[in-house]
Amino acid sequence: MLVYKIAPAEDWSEAMRVGAFAGSAKDKEDGFIHLSTAEQLVETLRLHFRHVEDMLALVAVDVKALGGKWKWEPSRNGDLFPHLYSPLPANAVRNAEFALFDSLAEDDFSRAREFVHETGKHAQLAPADDKGDAG
Numbered sequence: 799m800l801v802y803k804i805a806p807a808e809d810w811s812e813a814m815r816v817g818a819f820a821g822s823a824k825d826k827e828d829g830f831i832h833l834s835t836a837e838q839l840v841e842t843l844r845l846h847f848r849h850v851e852d853m854l855a856l857v858a859v860d861v862k863a864l865g866g867k868w869k870w871e872p873s874r875n876g877d878l879f880p881h882l883y884s885p886l887p888a889n890a891v892r893n894a895e896f897a898l899f900d901s902l903a904e905d906d907f908s909r910a911r912e913f914v915h916e917t918g919k920h921a922q923l924a925p926a927d928d929k930g931d932a933g
Contacts, residue, residue: 800892801833801880803857804847807896810855814894818885831882833859833868838879845874853896863890 813819867884
């Protein structure tokens with residue numbers, strides 16, 4: 799199963815150079831790395847990254863490569879989101895792409911939708927697909 803991370807491209811490039819992403823400032827503040835499902839990705843971009851002027855990295859992550867260091871937790875609107883409680887290792891990344899989203903119209907996140915489609919995750923994801931760490 800794939801989940802997705804959105805990060806500043808510069809931070810992401812540096813993280814992949816050293817072999818792992820330790821998280822954004824927000825991730826570090828919250829104590830975990832925020833991830834999104836395919837269905838949550840566009841809304842996450844719209845709410846949290848729409849006005850970011852710098853290039854962003856869209857990253858597809860294979861949860862099986864994360865082991866038991868992630869889990870589903872309630873977040874926006876009570877929906878369950880994947881949260882990672884360790885650095886994100888480079889070997890868990892299945893695809894990454896850089897893009898600008900600051901000037902997009904409110905409903906035009908087609909590049910993010912295409913990225914999800916291209917990474918092979920267009921089926922409905924539900925927490926029952928993979929439980930993560932139940933503890």
